[in-house]
Amino acid sequence: MNNEKLPIRQENYSEWYNQVIQRAELADYAPVRGCMVVRPYGWAIWENIQKALDERFKATGHVNAAFPLFIPMSFLEKEKEHVEGFAPELAVVTIGGGQQLEEPLVVRPTSETVIGHMYAKWIKSYRDLPVLINQWANVVRWEMRTRLFLRTLEFYWQEGHTAHETMAEAQEETLRMLDVYADFAINEAAVPVVKGRKSESEKFAGAATTYSIEAMMGDTRALQSGTSHNLGQNFAKAFDIQYLDRNNELQHCWTTSWGLSTRFVGAIIMTHGDDQGLILPPRLAPIQIVIVPIYKNDAEKALVLPAAEAAQKALSAFRVKLDAREELTPGFKFNDWELRGVPLRVEIGPKDVANASAMLARRDVPGREGKQLVALDALAATAGNLLVEIQAALLARAADFRQAHTSMPADYAELQQVVENGWAVAHWCGNPACEAKVKEDTKATIRNIPFELNQAADPGKCIVCGAPAAEKVIFSRAY
RNA sequence: CGGGGUGUAGCGCAGUUGGCCAGCGCGCUGCGUUUGGGACGCAGAGGUCGGCGGUUCAAGUCCGCCCACCCCGACCA
Numbered sequence: 001m002n003n004e005k006l007p008i009r010q011e012n013y014s015e016w017y018n019q020v021i022q023r024a025e026l027a028d029y030a031p032v033r034g035c036m037v038v039r040p041y042g043w044a045i046w047e048n049i050q051k052a053l054d055e056r057f058k059a060t061g062h063v064n065a066a067f068p069l070f071i072p073m074s075f076l077e078k079e080k081e082h083v084e085g086f087a088p089e090l091a092v093v094t095i096g097g098g099q100q101l102e103e104p105l106v107v108r109p110t111s112e113t114v115i116g117h118m119y120a121k122w123i124k125s126y127r128d129l130p131v132l133i134n135q136w137a138n139v140v141r142w143e144m145r146t147r148l149f150l151r152t153l154e155f156y157w158q159e160g161h162t163a164h165e166t167m168a169e170a171q172e173e174t175l176r177m178l179d180v181y182a183d184f185a186i187n188e189a190a191v192p193v194v195k196g197r198k199s200e201s202e203k204f205a206g207a208a209t210t211y212s213i214e215a216m217m218g219d220t221r222a223l224q225s226g227t228s229h230n231l232g233q234n235f236a237k238a239f240d241i242q243y244l245d246r247n248n249e250l251q252h253c254w255t256t257s258w259g260l261s262t263r264f265v266g267a268i269i270m271t272h273g274d275d276q277g278l279i280l281p282p283r284l285a286p287i288q289i290v291i292v293p294i295y296k297n298d299a300e301k302a303l304v305l306p307a308a309e310a311a312q313k314a315l316s317a318f319r320v321k322l323d324a325r326e327e328l329t330p331g332f333k334f335n336d337w338e339l340r341g342v343p344l345r346v347e348i349g350p351k352d353v354a355n356a357s358a359m360l361a362r363r364d365v366p367g368r369e370g371k372q373l374v375a376l377d378a379l380a381a382t383a384g385n386l387l388v389e390i391q392a393a394l395l396a397r398a399a400d401f402r403q404a405h406t407s408m409p410a411d412y413a414e415l416q417q418v419v420e421n422g423w424a425v426a427h428w429c430g431n432p433a434c435e436a437k438v439k440e441d442t443k444a445t446i447r448n449i450p451f452e453l454n455q456a457a458d459p460g461k462c463i464v465c466g467a468p469a470a471e472k473v474i475f476s477r478a479y
Numbered sequence: 480c481g482g483g484g485u486g487u488a489g490c491g492c493a494g495u496u497g498g499c500c501a502g503c504g505c506g507c508u509g510c511g512u513u514u515g516g517g518a519c520g521c522a523g524a525g526g527u528c529g530g531c532g533g534u535u536c537a538a539g540u541c542c543g544c545c546c547a548c549c550c551c552g553a554c555c556a
Contacts (some may be wrong), residue, residue: 005517015549033548038514110556144480144554151555182522204556212556261556294515315537331516349515359515367516479556 006339008275013191013219016461020269021148024278024340034146034153038160038262041340042149045265045285045367046156052188052284053158056180062132063162067114069138070105075113082112085205089141091153105476107140112206112231112257115161116239123253126165127247133391134160135180149266150479157261163253165242167232174230177258178211181226190281190395191215191271192402192476193214193225196448202434204257208232214447214474216402217270220422222447222476225267228258244266266479272364278341280361281394282387288319289383290342290352294330294349307353307376311346314380318387338363343390344383352376361408364390364397406474415463419444423476425453427469429462438475447474 006023007015021027026042029035039047054064070093074082091107094100108114119131140154161175164170178195185193201355207229211329215225235241236252245251266309272279282288295301305324312322321342323333330347337345347359358379362370374382405422409415418424420440428434428446439445453472462469 029548085555141555143556145552157556227556259556263556292515296514300514317532319521329514329516329518331514333517334515335517347515351515363506 001298006204006275006277008353009218011277016273016275017266017270018148020277020339026265026269026278027148029148032153033350034143036148036152038156038432041269041286044263045268045280045284046262048284048286049184049189049260049264050158052184053180054134054136056184057134057158057160059131060176062134062162063213064135065133066135066137067108067111067118069108069110071111071114073104073106075117076106079206079234081234082206082238086110086141089143091140091142102426108137109139109141110257110259111135111137111139111159112161112235112255113239116235116241119161119163119253119255120239120241120354121475123163123241123243125243127266129163129165129243130169130252131163132160132173133162134158136456147266147479149269150263151188154218155261155263157259159257159259162256163236164245164255165245165251165253167254168210170232171230174209174211174228174256174258177225177256178213178228181213181228181258181260184260185213185215185225185264185267186395188281188283189268189271190283190391190398191225191267192395194400194448194450194452196450196452196474198227198448199432199435201435202448204229204448206231206234208234209259211391212448214476215271216398216405216423216476217267217479218401220269220405220476222423222478223267223270224447224475224478225264226258226260229256231255231257250373251415272394273341274366276335276366279394280341282343282391285341285343286319287337287340287342288387289315289344289346289347290323290333290337291315291320291322291348292330292333292337293322293324294347296350300350303353304348308348311358311376311379314376315346315378315383334361338366343384344386346379346383346452360386362386362390364393409463412463416442419477423447423474424463425472425474426451426463427460428473429467429469430471431462431465431467434462434464442477444475444477445479447476448475 006019009016012206025039027036027038030037081194087111093105138156138157140156143151144154162173181195182195193215195213198210198212209230211228212224213226214222217223233252235255241253242250291308291311297306308322310321343363345361352358356374356376357373360372360374407418408425409418415424415426435446449471460469
């Protein structure tokens with residue numbers, strides 16, 4: 001891998017994205033087209049995501065389990081919309097142990113069907129409800145075009161699957177988990193997101209209603225970063241998930257599902273990264289603070305290294321790394337850790353040892369401006385404060401960027417122009433034909449129908465056809 | 480699947496109208512000098528030139544078929 005500068009984001013965003021991932025050692029291409037290897041540094045980010053989400057799932061009453069990778073083909077076929085949605089992208093196993101299988105097995109593209117099958121066995125009474133299960137798993141969808149983290153044939157995610165007594169409870173669960181995702185995105189990843197409902201054409205195959213959180217990437221395109229579905233009774237009917245209610249009457253359950261994937265790593269990369277490389281939010285960064293010792297000779301080394309080790313100890317409350325590699329210059333290390341997005345760097349050299357000080361450098365503020373001298377005995381306290389500040393600064397910066405690239409076009413011509421480089425908020429009459437026209441003309445789609453923009457009734461005219469429109473939507477090009 | 484492109488060392492590339500030992504930069508290994516913003520010298524290692532077949536005294540180079548990957552569309556967390 002070369003050591004030259006990265007491509008400039010403004011000039012070639014997708015090349016910047018690919019190179020950052022490979023050079024920061026987040027992931028690499030696998031021998032199979034469209035598959036990726038998540039390398040230790042990338043997986044460490046995912047582990048931190050998992051931890052942040054998992055504790056939120058547990059706090060809302062969910063438990064983890066594991067369902068099988070293989071699903072009988074016939075299961076997929078039980079829910080009409082579901083199979084139509086997924087059929088084109090299924091990987092199917094037809095041979096096992098050298099024998100043609102009686103029934104082909106699909107590699108799960110998602111697990112509503114197997115889990116529905118099991119829920120039918122487990123749920124007999126209203127006393128069994130609700131069932132609140134999550135699984136951490138890999139799934140396979142045979143996509144045409146792939147991109148590291150954003151869309152690969154196999155990806156890692158969590159999928160929550162719940163069953164409830166009533167429609168209202170299922171709806172409450174669906175929105176609760178959407179809130180969990182939004183809270184995670186904003187407060188852990190510093191990624192501002194818009195919660196909203198998906199249009200009919202963009203909803204999950206088999207869902208009654210799909211909700212999403214949408215984020216704006218550094219090139220202004222939208223990224224669906226998490227989804228939560230109210231499945232109504234669709235899967236309950238397809239899989240006979242029935243229970244006896246309080247009046248001893250047989251009822252179908254109301255189910256939900258919700259998922260967030262390794263795609264979110266891509267969201268973090270593209271929300272915060274700059275031309276030097278990654279910028280990781282402190283709360284999710286595998287390494288929060290890196291210490292770079294600086295010395296010219298053995299005598300200085302003998303002074304500096306112990307001081308650097310002492311600093312490491314003083315910072316042990318954080319995820320800290322001492323970069324004591326001998327063969328590399330400090331300048332190289334600065335660039336290297338900036339590429340990898342470590343939020344805070346500590347430099348310790350002979351001058352610092354003499355003054356009992358250290359230089360702190362913020363990743364989110366490049367150059368001199370982001371540096372400050374700190375007394376060694378105040379190092380841990382200052383670093384802790386800075387990490388909190390950086391976390392907040394990243395969120396604020398991303399929110400400002402999104403705001404600066406979101407507009408409310410007055411007419412269709414303006415809409416077409418605006419979505420070239422940003423999000424457009426506009427009224428939509430609800431007609432799929434209008435939605436399709438925008439996509440045809442501009443490649444932009446309805447990302448979602450934001451809750452925030454539709455709290456109060458504010459009727460208007462459809463940006464496309466001029467018909468009366470009750471709701472405002474976000475149009476944007478998307479990943 | 481349609482349109483375009485590329486396959487030569489880990490990565491990026493050069494290789495003339497076919498010609499002898501297949502090269503360059505970065506990276507890698509060893510030794511020495513360096514080290515407050517991407518150090519330098521010397522010595523090394525590393526190749527079925529994407530695959531198969533053909534033309535030829537001779538193929539990285541010409542011809543045919545195949546394969547893989549990338550970009551643009553249709554599909555998508």
